[in-house]
Amino acid sequence: MTLPTYTERWEELAELKDQFAVRDWFMGTSGNISIRVSSSPTLFLVSASGKDKTKRTHQDFVLVDENGALAQETVERPSAETLLHVEVYKRQEVKCSLHVHTVANNVISEIYGDQGYVTFKGQELIKAFGLWEEDAELTIPIIKNYADIPTLAKEFGKHVKEDAGTVLIRNHGVTAWGRSVLEAKKQIEALEFLCQYKLEFRKLGL
C-alpha cells in the first residue's frame, strides 16, 4: 500500500459519503461504506462505527484487513457490519461496497421478504445491472436480518457470486458492491429508483 493510494481512496470514499449524506441516506447514523486500498494483502477503508455520517472528519474511516480486523492504531471502531464488506472483498476485482437504509428499500424488502427476492421488469433502469434485453427481468435477493452479524454476513456471502451485485436485507437496508465506486454507486442508486417506483405504483393501486 502506497500513501498516495491510501489518500486517494480515502478522498474518493469521503466524496461519496458527502453525496449520500445530502440525500439523507445515513439517517440515525445508519449505513456504512468501504473501498479497497490494497489487494495483496487485502486492506480496505471502512466507515467508523456509529458516527454522524453527515459530517466530514479525519476519523471517518479506518483501515481493516481481510478479516475486518483493524490494521492501524485508532480509537475508532470499524463499522459493526464490516463482516459484510469482508465477504465482497474476497473477490479480488471488487473495489467498493456500499450499505444504506432507506424507507423505500425497507418497505420493498418487507413486502417481498417472505418470497426471498423481488423482481423488476419493463424498467429502463434495470440496464444499470447490465440487463439490456427488452423483456429482461432483474431479481434482487432479500435475506433475513439476522441480529448476529457473523450469521448475517454468512447468509449475505451466499449471494456474492459476481464482482458486482446488490442484496436487500429485510427491514434493514441494501448492500451493493462493484469493481469501482461508480459501479457500486450506480447499482445502489438504480435499486433505490426501482424500489421507489414499485412503491409508488402499489400506492396508486396499479
Ligand SMILES: CSC[C@@H](O)[C@@H](O)C(=O)COP(=O)(O)O
Ligand atoms: C443505528 S442503526 C444502524 C446500524 O445498526 C447498522 O445497521 C448500520 O448500518 C450502521 O452501523 P455502523 O456500525 O455505524 O456501520
Ligand SMILES: [Zn+2]
Ligand atoms: Zn445497516
